[in-house]
Amino acid sequence: MDHARIDALFEQALAQPPGQRDAWLAAACGSDLSLRDQVRRLLLADARAEGVLEHGPDLIAGVMAGEDIVPERFGVWRVLRRLGAGGMGEVWLAERDDAGFVQRAAIKQVAWPTPGLLQRFHRERQILAQLEHPGIARLIDGGVDDAGCPYLAMEYVEGTPIADRVRERALDPRATVQLLLRLCEAVQFAHRHLVVHGDIKPSNVLVAGDGRPRLLDFGVATVLAEDGQAARAATVARLLTPDYAAPELLAGAPATTAIDVYALGALAYELLTGARARRAGHDEPIRPPSAAIVRGGTARRRLLRGDLDRIVMTAMASEPAHRYASAEALAGDLQRWLDGRAISIRGGNRWYRLRRFTARNRVAVGAAIAIALTLSCATAYSVYQARAARQQMHRAEAVRRFLDNTFAQIDPAANKGEAVGMRELLQHSQQRLAAATDVPVAVRADLTTLIGGLYWNLADNVAAERALKAAAAMASGGGVPEAVEARTLTRLARVEQDRNDSRNAYRHAERAYALARQSDGPDSELADNARHMVVALRIDHAGAAHAEAAVRKLLADDRARRGDRSQPVVHDLILLGHALDLMARYDEAEAALDEAVATARSLNGTYFSYLGLALEFQGIVRTHRGDYAGAQETFADCLQVTSQLWGPDNVRSSIVRGQLLDVAARQGRLAPSLPGALALRDEARRMQRDRPDHYATSWQLLGDLHRGLGQLSEAEASYRQAIEAWRNVPEGGQSAGMADALAGLATVHELQGRYAEAEDASRRAIGVDLASPASPRQPMARHRALLADILRLRGRREDAVRQARQAVASLRGSPSPDVMGVHARLAAALLDAGDAPRAHAQAALALSIGSHVLPQDNWQIAPALFTLGRSELALGHGGEAETALRRALGLRDTRLPATDPRMLEVRVALVRALDMQHRSAQARSLRAAIEPLLSASPQANLLRRRLASR
């Protein structure tokens, strides 16, 4: 049978009007009656089959029925029994031994693993583990079962689902609201830790035996959600129970705190009325709870009507902007309802306005809450400060009016419907403040300071400095309480410190401290804040050695007054760690920072930013001491914290990314780090305004990478850019970064054989070091040893030995890669000056330091090995020389081109080592291989001479 022909006729016949098909077909088929009958039969069947087979057969439960297979274990978890099935798969009760204790957990099998699930789990775990709250069941573990199916282990809670509890005990609205309040507290706690639940619903809330509600599955939605926007929408639609999901979530928006607020509202609705607020697929407007009530009758209805209706409906507003700004705000109104006080949303849409400007990102939300809080403090403060009652009224009224007008401008209706971001709001407020001559100058100064602080929170340091300088000018003009000026100057000092302007920062901090002591007393919080700034800046200003005592005194005072587990203690420990790092006392520095990290972790999320800072300094110390694997881990943690806190695009996250690249390079991953370093430089260039030092450092990183890869002209250009960039940093000309950039340039010139320029650059680096009391100890020694090496190559052997000895003598503190390098250069200087035995001893010392502080195969050990090999040669030990040289070669040839001077010098020495052992055939072939390459080296003549001599 000719299927193609039948296909064609069938299609064409269908295109004819039904009444004419037969005639058409008869004409088309002519005498082929069998063909005609075939097609006619199909046409007939087609007409009758309309709608047939459109829907597949329903697979009833029986189709899939089969015995339930109970898995034996999930990783270390032994399965006890099946608990049930949840939205994401089956749930099992399991236990494991944990340090002698038997820990129980609810294991959830993930039936629908989304791409990257495990990575997300690991990323989130750290944060989720911090969610220690009596109202939250934590995520404790996760992994992959034997079949490759991921699972999550959750804290196991024995309890009744909240809806059952309310129904079974016939809880009245008051008791229900009390349960909801506890739930709001738990949610708010998580939000403060920057964790969104994303899937709050009745089955996720159990009421335990103690009567407290516990929220399950925190962070699960985040872990399960995919990264891509469209993918997330698909996952969300599949995973979530749509009845409790905020409309924007179903539309694919990312999970935010507003989504949890909505779900809390939906939960409240259901618990209070016994009816579900919204059914999936039904789009009609939600009836107020009092109208939807299922049981309880008129008395209950009367209780709900009015405020409770309004509270629930506000929480469930379909526009996020119309909802409560936080779970805390919702809890506030629930509490007010319980207390019989007026709720916040009565007769106005203040939350609506507040929500409007709390943009989308977390910093903005935090800042917005900060602005609201601080503004109310400002009012209270002004009231407290003012002497006359009239004046008090006047100030409070001024703040209130100003705020009211500012928020009014943010109202979308008044703002042509455009959303206003945090930055615009601040800009706008500042302009309005400058023009608001009716507002007393003290209030204006205070509010401008506040705005400056918020700019700083957004990492917009330029705007922050501008605002704070303006505030300082207002505050110093007289008629302003000292406390206001002290606060302004403390903040200004903080921003100036960030911008590397430590001289002005120190000056302003000292003045702030003096003012604060005068106005509020030496033990006041204000004085305390200023004192912390002064001590922090003393390290930069007077040097770590001079600041150490002050830092330790501050730490002791804070321990005594605030307790060991307090935020000021974390801050002081970071300072101490930083000071000890500058003095190269790495063990002590690490110990201080370990305590800082542990304390910051154990404290609440409020001190989260200190955790980031402590981790960053910890990473720096580990880098300095050569513990690159440890540093990498720490910086990775740090990046997670900073990204959580400020977002991945923030300059602070960018800085940590730079440090991660630097550590990778030090571990020998040079070429793979290059693309990242180039991207980082572009990113840093965009952020140059706020953190010019970051931009300069990004060039330094590029220079280091190019130099390590033997790309000398690129390295030279990068270091020159770094030097130029440091010039644009306030006081950058005297910074340790500038010294490093000059030293980098000197090293490149040394490799290029441009010794005069190299000497000049290295001397300038030492000059920068000497000009600042805060210069870190070991880099200073490294720069002097570099000068010694350049002098050695210029043939000034005695000067070289003298400088190298001075470098070694100036070393302090713990062993580190820097210490190894300095000793290796002294060895080289001694060798060229003809003192082979001492050279050998120094080289061996350098190598033992190197193998102590670095992994054996780290490329930075190569110079020490090379010098050791050369001194073995000088002592006539051909075999030992060969061993050392081959190791050096092995560390260099993976990344350097064969023509790099560092490759050639080792291979030339190797030829001599082979000659010395009378392995002339090998020596000859190696000599033949490298001779043509020698002209590429700036030391060609020297190397040729060495190659020729036997």
Add this chain to the structure above:
Amino acid sequence: MRQDTTELVQAIGRGEVVALDLLFARVYGELKRVARRQLHSAHSPTVDTTGLVHDAYLKLASPQGLDLHSRKHFFALAAKAMRQIVVDHARAHAAGKRGGGVAAVALDAAAEVAAGDMAPDQLLQLDRALTELESQQPRLVALIEMRFFAGLELADIAAMQEVSERTLNRDWRRARAELYAALYP
């Protein structure tokens, strides 16, 4: 497991028959597993077939998914596995209820078929008709499997097979007519 799946699908593309059997067994097993979970979690007596097939795909395909060519094979296979599952069940059901005998099907059963809940006997008849048709027009059978048993949309199938939706729509009517004519001569 995902890695294996990708390799198996590619092997099938090269015409390796053993791979086809292996993958068929795997997809068959996975579909049943996923469906069981769906039934447990949704507390609903029925399964969303389309979701089932897509989830089995997510479960078995590599994280990057399969290329278009392999995907086509995968979904064709999954659809065949769905047919097998349904027919196995219908067979078990029919055997249990009627002691092995197959009762005649009323001619006006078309309405029931259209509604989507076919009796086990009808499903078995349909299966036989499909097997018949498969020897002559395998392409049409594959289409019916994908649309009817796996619940895939014509538009999705068209995109996967890189043919126009119009062509596919014609094939669909053709296949449906063939089947109808075979079932109700």
